[in-house]
Amino acid sequence: MKAIRALYVANAREFLRERMALFLVLLLPVALAVFFGLIFSGGNGFTLQLGIVNEDTGPTGAQFIANLETPETEKMLGLHSGTRAEMLEALNKEKVSVVIVLPQDLTAKVAAGKPATVEVFYDPASLTSAGVGLGLVRTLLSEANLALSGSPRLLAIEEKSVQTHPMRAIDFHVAGLLGISLLWLGLFGTALPLVQQREGQVLRRLGVTPLTPAALLAAQVAWRVTVGLLQAALFLLVGYVGFGVTVAGNWLLLVAAVTLGALVFISLGYFLAGLASSAEGVSALIQIANFPIMMLSGSLFAVEMLPAFFKPIVAIMPLTYLSDALRQIIVAAPPLHPLWLDFAVLGGWLVVFLALAVKFWRWE
Amino acid sequence: MNLITVEVCDLHKKYGDVLAADGVTFAVAAGEVFGLLGPNGAGKTTTVECILGLRQPDSGKITVLGMEYGARSRQIRARIGAQLQTTGLYHQLTVRELVHLFGQLFPTARPADEVIAQVGLQEKAKTMSKDLSGGQKQRLAVALALVNDPDLVLLDEPTTGLDPQARRSSWDVVRDLKRAGKTVLLTTHYMEEAEQLCDRVAVMDHGRIIAMDTPQALINQHFQETAIEFVVLGEPPRERLAALPGVTQLLFENGRPTLYSTDVPRTMAGLFELVTAGTLTFKDMAVRQATLEDVFLKLTGRRIRE
Numbered sequence: 001m002k003a004i005r006a007l008y009v010a011n012a013r014e015f016l017r018e019r020m021a022l023f024l025v026l027l028l029p030v031a032l033a034v035f036f037g038l039i040f041s042g043g044n045g046f047t048l049q050l051g052i053v054n055e056d057t058g059p060t061g062a063q064f065i066a067n068l069e070t071p072e073t074e075k076m077l078g079l080h081s082g083t084r085a086e087m088l089e090a091l092n093k094e095k096v097s098v099v100i101v102l103p104q105d106l107t108a109k110v111a112a113g114k115p116a117t118v119e120v121f122y123d124p125a126s127l128t129s130a131g132v133g134l135g136l137v138r139t140l141l142s143e144a145n146l147a148l149s150g151s152p153r154l155l156a157i158e159e160k161s162v163q164t165h166p167m168r169a170i171d172f173h174v175a176g177l178l179g180i181s182l183l184w185l186g187l188f189g190t191a192l193p194l195v196q197q198r199e200g201q202v203l204r205r206l207g208v209t210p211l212t213p214a215a216l217l218a219a220q221v222a223w224r225v226t227v228g229l230l231q232a233a234l235f236l237l238v239g240y241v242g243f244g245v246t247v248a249g250n251w252l253l254l255v256a257a258v259t260l261g262a263l264v265f266i267s268l269g270y271f272l273a274g275l276a277s278s279a280e281g282v283s284a285l286i287q288i289a290n291f292p293i294m295m296l297s298g299s300l301f302a303v304e305m306l307p308a309f310f311k312p313i314v315a316i317m318p319l320t321y322l323s324d325a326l327r328q329i330i331v332a333a334p335p336l337h338p339l340w341l342d343f344a345v346l347g348g349w350l351v352v353f354l355a356l357a358v359k360f361w362r363w364e
Numbered sequence: 365m366n367l368i369t370v371e372v373c374d375l376h377k378k379y380g381d382v383l384a385a386d387g388v389t390f391a392v393a394a395g396e397v398f399g400l401l402g403p404n405g406a407g408k409t410t411t412v413e414c415i416l417g418l419r420q421p422d423s424g425k426i427t428v429l430g431m432e433y434g435a436r437s438r439q440i441r442a443r444i445g446a447q448l449q450t451t452g453l454y455h456q457l458t459v460r461e462l463v464h465l466f467g468q469l470f471p472t473a474r475p476a477d478e479v480i481a482q483v484g485l486q487e488k489a490k491t492m493s494k495d496l497s498g499g500q501k502q503r504l505a506v507a508l509a510l511v512n513d514p515d516l517v518l519l520d521e522p523t524t525g526l527d528p529q530a531r532r533s534s535w536d537v538v539r540d541l542k543r544a545g546k547t548v549l550l551t552t553h554y555m556e557e558a559e560q561l562c563d564r565v566a567v568m569d570h571g572r573i574i575a576m577d578t579p580q581a582l583i584n585q586h587f588q589e590t591a592i593e594f595v596v597l598g599e600p601p602r603e604r605l606a607a608l609p610g611v612t613q614l615l616f617e618n619g620r621p622t623l624y625s626t627d628v629p630r631t632m633a634g635l636f637e638l639v640t641a642g643t644l645t646f647k648d649m650a651v652r653q654a655t656l657e658d659v660f661l662k663l664t665g666r667r668i669r670e
Contacts, residue, residue: 005468006464006468006469007465007469010457013454013461014457017456199452200452200455201448201451202454203452204418204448205448206469209441209469210470210471212438
């Protein structure tokens with residue numbers, strides 16, 4: 001036990017004195033969250049500039065627009081209306097982030113009980129505001145959908161969620177970047193130092209003491225989980241002080257999600273360290289793993305922005321589920337998946353990465 | 365109490381086609397300072413790594429402190445201290461932090477500052493290991509080998525890369541260990557070190573032990589003679605030198621002759637006759653007792669450090 005504690009302290013000192021690791025794992029993600037939060041929110045909460053083209057000749061389109069102009073949505077939505085050409089021009093000039101087009105046959109189709117197609121335009125270049133905007137539009141449309149199909153009970157639930165937690169850019173990013181920083185903890189904060197220690201023969205030297213591999217592992221993993229929780233605390237602190245983000249959900253669930261996420265990516269780090277034979281090799285592996293896991297996860301921008309053929313990959317990436325869980329817990333975002341499913345998929349990945357890590361592990 | 369601390373019996377270890385250990389057999393008695401002497405690649409480090417349980421021998425039996433590796437590995441490791449030839453350390457920890465850390469890995473440990481003082485690193489106690497010089501790192505590695513107050517200390521080339529002064533203080537550390545009744549197994553390619561420190565020496569070459577005894581016995585066994593060295597200007601008259609009175613052996617190394625003589629005055633007289641006759645011109649003459657270096661040269665035809 002004292003060996004584990006001593007190694008835990010040694011790991012902590014090494015980490016805290018290694019400026020690069022400190023920067024990559026702790027400071028950079030927080031700085032990114034602040035940066036995205038500032039540039040996309042203008043400091044004063046996120047307002048979606050929504051362009052509406054009403055081509056409907058009947059009353060349903062007008063009713064839909066009237067429903068948008070309520071006191072609750074006023075702060076979140078800047079409504080612009082005009083012809084299709086005008087609104088697409090506005091989208092081009094970034095005066096609006098998303099344009100919805102209500103079709104000509106909307107009234108007729110709704111009256112006939114048939115589905116009408118509402119077109120949604122957005123500019124993928126402005127990833128974040130469109131990403132947050134799409135989420136909002138999705139919510140608005142599903143509300144309208146429920147209203148039109150006459151399902152008031154469900155509508156009430158949706159309304160409440162939008163009301164208490166209007167999704168701002170910083171809300172979106174605090175959770176997403178926390179997920180990414182846990183990924184980096186596993187890649188830059190685990191795989192790289194492990195290979196460096198192996199190359200520097202630290203592990204070999206520890207091998208001629210009575211230390212057991214299990215104790216060494218316990219100390220290393222315990223320290224890194226601590227870092228993961230520190231990251232979460234830092235994110236929430238910066239989010240709260242800078243942007244008034246508060247934790248909507250259960251703190252215990254949050255700790256559980258952060259711990260599970262950290263364990264998943266730490267195991268991935270151990271696996272990559274076992275796979276690589278040199279520090280250069282592991283750096284390359286980290287880059288290869290980092291990019292798709294980070295990009296195809298809905299952490300930086302909404303999953304809807306991606307081309308369809310990426311969707312199956314997004315659907316298996318562990319970070320997809322971690323970011324979704326964190327978003328649900330921290331800012332009560334509309335769920336992509338039920339929370340239990342997020343936890344289950346992360347648990348599954350943990351088992352897979354652990355098995356691979358054990359299979360490929362080597363001391364020298 | 366075991367009288368034999370380390371027993372290595374018919375150790376074989378092969379890396380690819382290279383036989384790093386080819387039937388190594390020896391025993392180290394409790395309280396003894398035992399040296400493995402040989403050039404780089406002789407198999408010294410492989411032997412030490414097998415004794416440490418870092419490597420699995422292809423065949424042969426190793427007993428340390430009366431135990432064998434396997435189920436009792438941790439018990440063995442609790443009682444030995446090791447300084448590896450290349451020691452990896454946490455770069456961002458200070459000397460004191462590292463010594464303390466390693467102490468915590470053992471059931472019992474000596475105070476960190478006491479161990480640091482023993483190897484003469486007091487002034488560097490707060491220096492991070494990455495900022496130490498090569499010699500200081502070497503001494504830190506020795507400190508880490510002593511922190512658990514081990515019964516057996518293994519030192520793999522403890523003084524390689526040290527300046528002469530640091531080397532002598534390392535020798536003092538080994539002498540202190542011997543005084544304290546510890547068993548020390550060290551490897552070196554410095555003849556002088558082996559002669560100065562070791563109660564017994566095993567001379568290794570190409571994975572085999574080619575001679576084993578006390579340094580003095582090894583020298584006496586191979587040389588009753590005195591060595592006369594000099595540098596010949598021009599072509600040395602080999603036959604004439606070998607035929608000088610009292611000369612039992614003539615060895616050439618890089619064109620430099622070493623005469624081994626049982627009768628130095630008569631050999632010298634013969635040498636000066638050659639000079640007077642004009643068949644020999646030389647300079648830088650030295651007359652010395654035979655050393656382990658001479659033993660190695662005689663046994664292998666090579667000097668130990670090339």
